Amino acid sequence: xxxxxxxxxxxxxxxxxxxxxxxxxxxxxxxxxxxxxxxxxxxxxxxxxxxxxxxxxxxxxxxxxxxxxxxxxxxxxxxxxxxxxxxxxxxxxxxxxxxxxxxxxxxxxxxxxxxxxxxxxxxxxxx
Amino acid sequence: xxxxxxxxxxxxxxxxxxxxxxxxxxxxxxxxxxxxxxxxxxxxxxxxxxxxxxxxxxxxxxxxxxxxxxxxxxxxxxxxxxxxxxxxxxxxxxxxxxxxxxxxxxxxxxxxxxxxxxxxxxxxxxx
Amino acid sequence: xxxxxxxxxxxxxxxxxxxxxxxxxxxxxxxxxxxxxxxxxxxxxxxxxxxxxxxxxxxxxxxxxxxxxxxxxxxxxxxxxxxxxxxxxxxxxxxxxxxxxxxxxxxxxxxxxxxxxxxxxxxxxxx
Amino acid sequence: xxxxxxxxxxxxxxxxxxxxxxxxxxxxxxxxxxxxxxxxxxxxxxxxxxxxxxxxxxxxxxxxxxxxxxxxxxxxxxxxxxxxxxxxxxxxxxxxxxxxxxxxxxxxxxxxxxxxxxxxxxxxxxx
DNA sequence: GTGGTCTAGACCACT
DNA sequence: GTGGTCTAGACCACG
Numbered sequence: 001x002x003x004x005x006x007x008x009x010x011x012x013x014x015x016x017x018x019x020x021x022x023x024x025x026x027x028x029x030x031x032x033x034x035x036x037x038x039x040x041x042x043x044x045x046x047x048x049x050x051x052x053x054x055x056x057x058x059x060x061x062x063x064x065x066x067x068x069x070x071x072x073x074x075x076x077x078x079x080x081x082x083x084x085x086x087x088x089x090x091x092x093x094x095x096x097x098x099x100x101x102x103x104x105x106x107x108x109x110x111x112x113x114x115x116x117x118x119x120x121x122x123x124x125x126x127x
Numbered sequence: 128x129x130x131x132x133x134x135x136x137x138x139x140x141x142x143x144x145x146x147x148x149x150x151x152x153x154x155x156x157x158x159x160x161x162x163x164x165x166x167x168x169x170x171x172x173x174x175x176x177x178x179x180x181x182x183x184x185x186x187x188x189x190x191x192x193x194x195x196x197x198x199x200x201x202x203x204x205x206x207x208x209x210x211x212x213x214x215x216x217x218x219x220x221x222x223x224x225x226x227x228x229x230x231x232x233x234x235x236x237x238x239x240x241x242x243x244x245x246x247x248x249x250x251x252x253x254x
Numbered sequence: 255x256x257x258x259x260x261x262x263x264x265x266x267x268x269x270x271x272x273x274x275x276x277x278x279x280x281x282x283x284x285x286x287x288x289x290x291x292x293x294x295x296x297x298x299x300x301x302x303x304x305x306x307x308x309x310x311x312x313x314x315x316x317x318x319x320x321x322x323x324x325x326x327x328x329x330x331x332x333x334x335x336x337x338x339x340x341x342x343x344x345x346x347x348x349x350x351x352x353x354x355x356x357x358x359x360x361x362x363x364x365x366x367x368x369x370x371x372x373x374x375x376x377x378x379x380x381x
Numbered sequence: 382x383x384x385x386x387x388x389x390x391x392x393x394x395x396x397x398x399x400x401x402x403x404x405x406x407x408x409x410x411x412x413x414x415x416x417x418x419x420x421x422x423x424x425x426x427x428x429x430x431x432x433x434x435x436x437x438x439x440x441x442x443x444x445x446x447x448x449x450x451x452x453x454x455x456x457x458x459x460x461x462x463x464x465x466x467x468x469x470x471x472x473x474x475x476x477x478x479x480x481x482x483x484x485x486x487x488x489x490x491x492x493x494x495x496x497x498x499x500x501x502x503x504x505x506x507x508x
Numbered sequence: 509g510t511g512g513t514c515t516a517g518a519c520c521a522c523t
Numbered sequence: 524g525t526g527g528t529c530t531a532g533a534c535c536a537c538g
Contacts, residue, residue, distance in 0.1 A: 006233070012226075013140055014520060029235030051522050089234070096230045097244045101252060102135055103223055106149060108156030111249050115242050117220075121228045122238050141529060167510060178531040183511075200510045200537040262483055267394055268514060276487060283489030294525060305516040310526075327522040327525045347498075350484055353393075355502045357477045360387075361470070362410030365503050369496050371478045376492050379482060395535060432537050510538070516531075523525070 001037050002026065002078075004047055015050055019058035021092075023067070027080065028089040034080040038068060128164050129153065129205075131174055142177055146185035148219075150194070154207065155216040161207040165195060255291050256280065256332075258301055269304055273312035275346075281321070281334065282343040288334040292322060382418050383407065383459075385428055396431055400439035402473075404448070408461065409470040415461040419449060 007022050009015060026032035038044075041059065045052040059076060062068045067084070070076040104114040134149050136142065153159035165171075165186065172179040186203055189195045194211070197203040231241045261276050263269065280286035292298075292313065299306040313330055316322045321338070324330040358368045388403050390396060407413035419425075422440065426433040440457060443449045448465070451457040485495040 010226075013138075016520090025230065025233045029233060031235065054521060057520095092234060093236070093244055094248075096227060096234070097241070097248050099137070099139065100224075100227050100245055101248045102137075103152065103227070105249075105252070106133055106152040106156065107219070108153075108158055111246060114245065114249075117224060118228060118241065118245070119238060121224055122232075122241075143529080168512095169510085179511095180513095180532080181530060183513095184529085186511090197511060198538095199512065202510070260487055264480070264483075265394075266480065270514080279484065279487040280489075283487065285489055295527095296525085306526095307517080307528095308515060310528095311514085313526085324526060325523095326527065329525070346488070351481075351498060351502055352506075353391075354477060354481050354484070355499060355506060357406065359503075359506070360406045360410060361473060361477070362412070363474070365500060368478070368499065368503075371474055372481055372495065372499070373492060375475075375478050375482045376486075376495075379486070397535090435536060438535095511536090513533100513535075515533085518528100518530085520528075521526090 001039065002032055004039065004044065007048065009048065009050075015054050016058040016061065019048075019055070020061050023058075023062060024088050024092055027067070027078075027085060028092050032078060034078060036078045038076040038078070040075065128166060129159055131166065131171065134175065136175065136177075142175075142181050143185040143188065146175075146182065147188050150185075150189060151215050151219055154194070154205075154212055155219050159205060161205060163205045165203040165205070167202065255293060256286055258293065258298065261302065263302065263304075269302075269308050270312040270315065273302075273309065274315050277312075277316060277321070278342050278346055281332075281339055282346050286332060288332060290332045292330040292332070294329065382420065383413055385420065385425065388429065390429065390431075396435050397439040397442065400429075400436070401442050404439075404443060405469050405473055408448070408459075408466060409473050413459060415459060417459045419457040419459070421456065 002023070004022070007019075009018060012018065023032060038059070039047065041052050041055045045055045048055075059068065059070060063070055063076075067078065067080065067088070068076050069079045100114070100118070104111075104117075109117070129150070131149070134146075136145060139145065150159060166174070168179045168182045168186070171182045175182075186195060186197060190197055190203075194205065194207065194215070195203050196206050236244075256277070258276070261273075263272060266272065277286060293301070295306045295309045295313070298309045302309075313322060313324060317324055317330075321332065321334065321342070322330050323333050363371075383404070385403070388400075390399060393399065404413060419440070420428065422433050422436045426436045429436075440449065440451060444451055444457075448459065448461065448469070449457050450460045481495070481499070485492075485498075490498070
């Protein structure tokens with residue numbers, strides 16, 4: 001069963017998008033793998049304190065991307081092969097790293113300064 | 128006149144928020160300073176391919192934060208003192224860089240991988 | 255449910271203002287009372303042939319005046335006490351009737367002519 | 382020369398409309414007659430404290446209705462015959478009286494009460 | 509030309 | 524179904 005303990009909801013876009021992103025990050029990290037079960041819509045909506053429709057929409061999008069499978073009356077589960085994992089991972093990395101690069105360039109700092117800043121933040125979160 | 132050449136629109140939240148963020152990043156970078164003129168609503172909306180009202184909303188928010196001033200019939204311009212610049216810069220670093228580092232960590236990649244990825248994207252965007 | 259059957263849209267100012275005025279007149283008349291439900295944004299917008307956002311703006315203004323209350327997912331309803339009703343009624347009489355009488359006087363007609371004209375229009379609208 | 386001393390600007394619609402209405406009311410009252418001269422755009426804009434373009438728009442609308450005539454380099458003046466005056470007067474009366482009737486009906490008072498209210502306001506403004 | 513406002517349509521989250 | 528928000532286009536008054 002996929003855990004949503006580390007899920008933190010912010011205001012960066014629609015809630016269903018944040019859920020989709022959370023799942024994808026877990027896949028990229030290897031924490032979510034082929035065959036893993038997803039919580040039921042009802043359970044997850046109670047856990048996150050959001051409307052069941054919102055969970056439904058997130059699952060629907062993942063289904064459209066063929067990342068999960070849902071069957072009536074049965075639990076939804078993750079369906080992934082090697083290539084799919086790689087694709088998800090690369091898409092995420094490009095997006096996130098691209099965001100950093102844009103931000104840093106707009107703030108007018110050099111690559112070296114950016115790397116230094118990221119390294120510092122990385123380690124400060126370590127403790 | 129403030130340049131929007133480096134502005135890149137993505138799907139990270141409302142367009143007006145992206146514009147606000149772009150301005151603030153420019154302020155943090157020192158590229159935008161006290162007294163600088165903003166492009167008019169029409170000009171910028173044509174340049175970015177969005178509705179003039181979207182620009183208006185971004186400018187309105189910046190005005191509410193007392194970062195710019197608008198007068199009917201006259202150009203909007205930036206109004207900043209030293210302290211305000213510092214505040215803007217700190218808010219940006221807290222809100223953005225931290226979130227991005229967290230995303231990388233959630234995806235389970237190492238600092239070295241992250242730095243390599245960022246360097247690659249940095250240079251590929253250079254061209 | 256508050257009825258909008260007698261609502262007549264003219265070109266006297268913004269549509270949302272006309273809606274606000276209509277509600278206030280109903281309150282002054284006692285036809286709209288504490289606890290009454292308002293039609294939903296969609297229903298009323300279809301009935302009046304305007305955009306749902308226009309209705310939204312009218313309701314928002316009434317909410318700012320603490321005349322109605324809105325909660326996401328639930329119907330909006332009127333919240334009034336005796337004093338509030340009196341205030342609304344007095345504002346209406348001051349703002350409207352006086353202006354109309356002035357208009358008549360500016361046009362240089364006598365009270366008798368005005369009364370005759372009003373009586374005729376009153377009955378012609380009766381049908 | 383038509384006097385604008387009694388002109389009072391409120392927020393009931395666009396300024397140019399208020400100017401047009403003021404002229405028409407004067408015509409209906411007989412205070413403005415065929416051949417009367419209008420103030421120049423520059424003078425009136427200074428007197429009312431509004432932009433010359435706004436005056437220009439009001440004059441343009443009156444010209445379109447063939448109520449005034451403008452010639453380059455010469456003063457604008459009113460051009461009216463008996464029938465035109467009658468038409469203007471009737472349109473205004475219908476509009477104003479119609480507004481009263483709507484307001485009163487919506488406020489749920491009877492014709493007798495409405496007449497009483499109007500009579501009282503009429504006389505109270507007399508003093 | 510400038511900024512300010514009104515109306516419109518689509519999308520999101522919630523009961 | 525409900526209300527809330529974002530984007531869009533047109534109009535108004537001003538320098």
